[in-house]
Amino acid sequence: MKSLTLFKPTKHIQLGHLYEHIYCDRVVEYLFDKNVYASVDYVLDGKMYHGGIIVVEFAAFTQEAENAIKDLLTLRLTINEDTMLNAWNQVESEKQEPFGHSGFETIIAELKELDNLSWQTFDKLDVINLNDVRRQSKPFYISTGKLKRTKSLFIDFYLDTTTVQKKQQLLPLANRLLSVIGLNTQYFLTREMGIYFDDEIMHYDKKSLTYRLKFKTYPELEFSDDELGDAISYVIKELYEGGAFERLCTELQSIPQSLEYWIGPSINWVYDSSYQVVGAKGWKRLATEDNVRELLYGIHVNARFGTRHIELLHDSNRI
Numbered sequence: 001m002k003s004l005t006l007f008k009p010t011k012h013i014q015l016g017h018l019y020e021h022i023y024c025d026r027v028v029e030y031l032f033d034k035n036v037y038a039s040v041d042y043v044l045d046g047k048m049y050h051g052g053i054i055v056v057e058f059a060a061f062t063q064e065a066e067n068a069i070k071d072l073l074t075l076r077l078t079i080n081e082d083t084m085l086n087a088w089n090q091v092e093s094e095k096q097e098p099f100g101h102s103g104f105e106t107i108i109a110e111l112k113e114l115d116n117l118s119w120q121t122f123d124k125l126d127v128i129n130l131n132d133v134r135r136q137s138k139p140f141y142i143s144t145g146k147l148k149r150t151k152s153l154f155i156d157f158y159l160d161t162t163t164v165q166k167k168q169q170l171l172p173l174a175n176r177l178l179s180v181i182g183l184n185t186q187y188f189l190t191r192e193m194g195i196y197f198d199d200e201i202m203h204y205d206k207k208s209l210t211y212r213l214k215f216k217t218y219p220e221l222e223f224s225d226d227e228l229g230d231a232i233s234y235v236i237k238e239l240y241e242g243g244a245f246e247r248l249c250t251e252l253q254s255i256p257q258s259l260e261y262w263i264g265p266s267i268n269w270v271y272d273s274s275y276q277v278v279g280a281k282g283w284k285r286l287a288t289e290d291n292v293r294e295l296l297y298g299i300h301v302n303a304r305f306g307t308r309h310i311e312l313l314h315d316s317n318r319i
């Protein structure tokens with residue numbers, strides 16, 4: 001496994017926060033276009049440390065993701081009004097506070113300047129001391145006042161009762177499958193809709209298995225049922241066609257050889273959502289593409305946005 005840790009100090013705290021979101025979105029998009037997928041191939045975590053240091057951590061699990069590592073250091077970002085406003089919506093959704101600014105042009109110019117500043121990597125870094133980072137709140141800052149009321153968006157992926165009862169033995173695999181679909185959906189929707197991922201919950205009660213994603217949103221968010229449905233179908237189809245589930249099976253099949261067991265599924269998480277514990281032998285038997293396909297046919301999706309209930313995927317034509 002290879003990893004990459006990047007640092008960038010900035011005197012503009014919330015502007016740096018915008019930049020961190022634009023950068024992470026770009027990394028995910030870049031990798032998605034190369035058929036390199038979150039949870040299967042890599043994990044990514046971006047943070048804005050209060051006071052002005054951007055930290056991005058990336059860990060590659062597969063050769064596909066390792067090959068892309070060097071590109072992440074020099075990835076060119078598209079910084080314009082669209083990407084800036086999208087990141088703005090994301091941070092507003094995240095913080096649930098209103099933002100003030102000194103003009104879009106100034107924000108874009110400062111973001112470009114930050115983009116021209118090279119990342120510092122863990123292997124070459126001595127120390128960045130927060131005391132040395134001069135802070136300045138403008139041109140993008142949390143303003144006084146209250147944000148208008150926002151609604152949460154919940155997306156539920158679930159296996160119908162028939163699938164749960166007939167395919168009991170496949171539930172641990174369903175758990176991994178739903179996590180992969182969930183994380184990639186999460187990244188995709190964040191980028192497309194300017195929302196913020198808040199939480200994930202897997203719930204199993206012997207009759208059904210539900211995996212819920214919760215997003216925080218911003219006040220003006222609007223979207224149609226079809227837009228949301230199409231986005232989720234698109235992610236599942238891309239994952240399928242881009243070989244994500246194939247690689248997931250290969251990884252699960254080779255857990256004992258890799259010695260990086262922690263990359264594999266958490267025993268607790270699998271147990272809570274299937275009442276089963278699975279060892280290497282079990283994963284070898286369960287992690288097949290036929291089983292993945294069977295499960296995909298049993299997955300349904302619906303959503304709730306405030307009080308609006310949205311029926312999404314209820315057919316088996318997704319793949």
Ligand SMILES: [Zn+2]
Binds near residue numbers: 017021091094
């Ligand atoms: Zn953030």
